[in-house]
C-alpha cells in the first residue's frame with residue numbers, strides 16, 4: 001500500500017480504542033500522532049505500537065500538539081472527559097475534520113442506552129466546536145481488542161455526518177484500514193450508532209464475545 005501523507009491525530013491515543021485505531025492507521029500507511037495528556041505516555045504508546053505495525057509513522061505527542069499538527073483528528077477519550085479535552089484544543093481545530101468515536105455511556109450501567117439531551121453526543125460535539133469544524137461520527141461499534149490484531153475485522157463502521165465529501169473522506173480512510181465504512185446519514189443519526197454500543201456491550205457480556213455489526217444487502221468486493 002502506498003503511503004498517504006495525511007496526518008491523523010488521535011486525542012486519547014494511548015487508550016484502548018485510540019491505540020487500536022493508531023495501529024490500524026499506521027498499517028494503512030498514514031502518518032499517526034498518538035495524543036495524551038502526558039507526553040511520555042504518548043511516546044511510550046507510539047513506540048510500542050510502531051514495533052507491531054511495521055509502519056515507522058507513529059509519533060507520540062501532547063493532545064494540544066496533536067490538534068495543532070494533524071490534518072484530521074479522532075477523539076477517543078472517555079465521554080465524561082471529552083468536552084474538557086476539546087476545550088483545551090478547540091482553537092487548533094478550526095477548518096479541520098474531527099471524527100467523534102466517543103459513546104455517552106453512563107457507568108456503571110454501560111449496557112443500558114442513555115440518550116443525550118441534544119439527541120446524540122456527536123451533535124453536542126458539533127455544537128461545542130462550531131461550524132468551522134466538520135464533525136463526523138464513526139467507530140462506536142468496533143471492539144478495540146479487534147483493532148490491535150492483524151486479523152480481518154468482520155464488522156461495518158457506521159459513518160454519520162452532515163457534509164457528504166467529508167464523510168466520503170472518512171469512509172476511504174476506514175476502508176484503507178481494512179474495514180467497511182458505510183454512509184449512515186446525517187450527524188443526528190449518530191444517536192443510533194452510539195446507542196448500539198450499549199446493546200453490543202450487553203451482548204458481549206451475555207454471549208462472551210466481541211460483537212460487531214454487519215449490514216446485509218450491500219454488494220461488497222472481496223478483500
Ligand SMILES: NC(=O)c1ccc[n+]([C@@H]2O[C@H](COP(=O)([O-])OP(=O)(O)OC[C@H]3O[C@@H](n4cnc5c(N)ncnc54)[C@H](OP(=O)(O)O)[C@@H]3O)[C@@H](O)[C@H]2O)c1
Pocket residue numbers: 011012013014015016017018035036037038041042075076077078079081085101102103104105139140141142143144145
Ligand atoms: N474500548 C472500545 O472498545 C471502544 C469502542 C468504541 C468506542 N469507544 C469509545 O471511545 C472512547 C475511548 O474509549 P477507551 O476504551 O479507549 O477509553 P480509555 O482507554 O479508558 O481512555 C482513552 C484515553 O483517554 C485519556 N483519558 C482518560 N481519562 C481522561 C481524563 N480525565 N481527561 C482527559 N483524557 C483522559 C487517557 O489518555 P492519557 O491518560 O494518555 O491522556 C486514555 O488512554 C470512549 O468514549 C468509548 O466509549 C470505545
